[in-house]
Amino acid sequence: MTHAFLSSVARRVALRPRRSTVSVFAAAAVSTTASAACASAVRVRRPLAPRAAAWLVVCAAFGAGAALPLAAHARIKATHPSVNVTTVLPQSVMVGLQRARVPLSSISVVVEKVGDRTPLLALNAGKPMMPASTMKLVTTYAGLSILGPDYRWRTSAYADGSLDGNGVLHGNLYIQGTGDPKLVPEELIDLVQKIHKAGINGIDGALVLDKRYFDPSTRDLPPFDDDATAPYNVGPDPLLYAFKALSFTVTPSPDGKVAIDVLPALAQLQIDNQMRAVNGPCRGDSASVSPTVTPQPNGTVVASFTGDYSLRCDARTVNVAVLDHSAFFAGGFLALWQQTGGTFQGATREGAVPAGAKLVATHQGPVLSDIVRDINKFSNNTMARNLFLTIGATEERPPATAAKSARAIQEFLLRDSINMQYLTLENGSGLSRDEHVTALALADLLQRANASPVAQVFVESLPIAGVDGTMRNRLANQGAGGNAHIKTGTLRDVRAIAGYVASADGNSYVVVSLINDPHSEAARAAHDALLEWVYQGPSQGFTKIADPVEEPRARPRKNPHKRGAH
Template sequence: MTDKYTNRYVKKTIDLLFFNFIGILIGLIFFSDYSYSNENNENKPSIKLTANDSLKALNKFKADIDNVLSVGLLKRAKYGVAVYSITNKKYIYSKNLTNEVTPASNTKLFTTFNAFNTMGPDYRIETTVFTDGNIKDSVLDGNLYIVGKGDALLTVTDIEYLADAIIEKGIKKINGNIYADGSFYDTMTQRVSYSGDKDIVEPLQPITALTLNQNIAAILIHSGSTPGKPVSVQLVPPSEAFIIQNYATIAGVKKTLKQSGKKIIKTKKNYDKKNHIKQKIKINSNKHKITVRKSKKTTYNYQYIEQRFGDVPPVPSPASRRRPRITVSTKIDSSGLQKFIINGSLTAGMNYSYRYFIQNPNLVVAGTLKNRLESGGVKITGKIGLGLLQSVRTKTGLLAEINRPLMDLIYLTNKNSDNYLAETIFKMTGAYSGNHINNSMQSKEKLFEAIKRYNIPCTDCVINDGSGLSRRNRVTVDAILHLLIESKKLNFGNKYDSSLTIAGIDGTLVNRMKNTLAENNLRAKTGTLNNTSALSGFVNTQDGELFAFSFVFNGGSVSSYKQIENKLGVLLANFKYSSIIENDKKSEEKKVVKSKQKRK
């Protein structure tokens, strides 16, 4: 009896353990499947949708966009609006898809797409220093050539790096000249020279293959405590290609010097004209008649801005709001040197800064390199000048080099809508393609080759420049949309996307669409001119669907257009297909509540 009972008990125990094991196994499979399903569908609607539900949601979405665009302002405007689902490969919304519009800074989308497509996403911009001589016993018998390829972010620090690399080769003396070779770019250094525009719109620095501090010179003026003494003047970048003539004094005593008897006070090293190669330098090749729009703080050639720039140390704000009685003017002399003439007086203990365009950047770069080499203890017997490097582009002739990713320029161009960098990239693309006589023409040819290759509907587009300052640029929102769509298929797509400004986070969208689903989601390129506003880019919906979009408005209030763009951007970020069911459910719940209230 005992054995029989024991056997039955053991059998029951084994059966119980077996069924428990099966139950646990089923549970694990179920929950892991649930977890996997949940993980893979976290961005998808949790509500089961029918085709009719999706259609209703899209129709409601289109109606919401129509409602935003129904404002009276747009009845008189020329505009286009388009939304495309990259995820589902179909248009979501379109209005005036093929209307020609002025894109303003949305032109930069074409410029940077063209640069990536032509030069590649990993292209690096070189600045090199070569010699045509030989080094023996720490003496270089020969010339130096600093050669630029369009690095518009080159700074004094970079020149110091090049100078240090030369010094590290043991060179203590150079029996030769220092030449700047900016021949990679053509001689058209002003945007209006190649865009064909009659108005400047916004003054830009000279666009050159060799640049320094984005071709802007900063003048720092400080007045000490002794009336009648000259003010202190510092110029950044320091270069032998600059001459400072300082006639300004510290206020407090009556000025008695006559114009003809003024003594030139140089705060920099005295300039020796014998130490410069005289050349004929064509500064402005523009032959067009230019209409200049002046403002209180902007004139055609120069900009006066009281702020920090580049390598200039911070300047404290003046204690007094009274405008300084200081005037600064600049001009190029017959030998290509840029003079800065400072007149007037300044109250004791004051600091002011001024910014002026560098008018002969290539020569200034050569002068700064010479300055840095001499500061490092190298004796240079020659002069500075402009020259072409001919046949010494070999490893043996290379003394120093520095390179910067193209992406660095594109990032700042699109994030901050930097017009100067955009024009630099525009010219660089043409120069890279082999045309050093007319960079812009070659750049446009490469752009329209790409447009044809990728079937972008833009054969009738007009692109006159790289920045979008030209009011004569003409595109369609369909062309912009296809440009964005194609970028996602190419090897530079991720970099192109990451160069766009992010709503509420950075760049020109830093203060827009905050505290919405578009914040830190919508990525786009802004565009602004008088009577023109644009916004084009990408956004993810609540369902995780990727939209490409383009909004361009011409002929009205820019601030009103920006508000419309914000509303549209938020609408796109908020969209989800299940919204129609959720709204119907809410409506039903409201009806039930009202019905109960009536019964009471």
């Protein structure tokens, strides 16, 4: 059987699943004595003696004294009765964790050969963890499987009124959205041009936005870390335009002026440029690059730039989320409308398309396979959240809610024989403290995805180590560079990796590691060491130390009503 992962890494070899008796870590309740030993062992900050390392292994399996769910343990015990030896983490990974001051109780790891769900390495594997953006793997795999790789969002225009001989619509123009995650200027201009081709050149009425596809409860949510201007905090919307973010580029010139360019254009946006280009060293000038954006009583929005900017500084771009979704979309649409010769003197508002309105134009967005690539390569939270809600709207009818989407994804995973007992979904992007999943569950999903009809699209959407996306600057000069497709995840106190590694020994592996710890930010080296160790061939690097209880493995019962991808 040729696995999809191999096709994205030069199709090294055809792998055949085979069972293995390699080891996994223990996962059962520990005694008071063991708990005390754990507490002592995880405080060690120097190279470990073999016995201390053994205690750390046991602590890791138990979460430093916290037992894994007994039900999960029972399921795994029944699944892998032959597994009877444990191993320590690779030395390079242990060194990275020690330097970052991350105890083994804070990390969850699973390594498996592609096509074989018996873990080669499992550490705290059944413990629910915050996954950060590796949660996007759940959303994108479910989206590809439920909607299909060729799914396209539609944004439509309706006219309600009469059209005179000069092409002026005496009535309202309605724009109805369904959550296109990539409705950027290059896409929205298609809808504008189609409206013109329908004979409409002016609007003598209102521009009305129909946003009923998503429930109002999905809007105006508090920003994740209270930074409302951060583009990664932009929430979902049926008429999401250009990620609701403005990109300002500041460029100094020798004549003392500073040019300021902005994308996308908004009809109501005005720039107040009081910056000066000056001589002297470039010291960052970051404060000058960031504008103050102020809505005015007349409906305009002013972006003010002040201060000095060194000629030695290169052009710099800053991205700022501004306005609400409706004002941002209306401003973007009207800017394109006026640039193409359209006229408009009315107001903008939200409302439903009336029953008698005439469909005049429809824009189809990029195919879902392209959207998933952007979501995973660049870890785009806003696009992931729009996809998440779209799944709920299509499976349970609009308006979409977070509850509908979570339920639809859970039901799909059950049909697909993936056990996600401890999965908690809030928005599907991982930008949450309430989303949880286990490393074992993510490993199961990666195994299933790699053998699914959407395997190639899914695997190729993941960042390639040392090449692109969020992994472009990692492992570039090591063996894993170019040989690992890895989704990353980072939040405060969370660092995660999950994906596939094609190793030097001709095999391919599923790798998942989740760290939840105040020092997680410093643990990137440990994750890179894990990926490089897998690339070198994990079967060469184990140290056997004991015969403990086996790590739990959740194995779902097959659903007799399982439905294939469509």
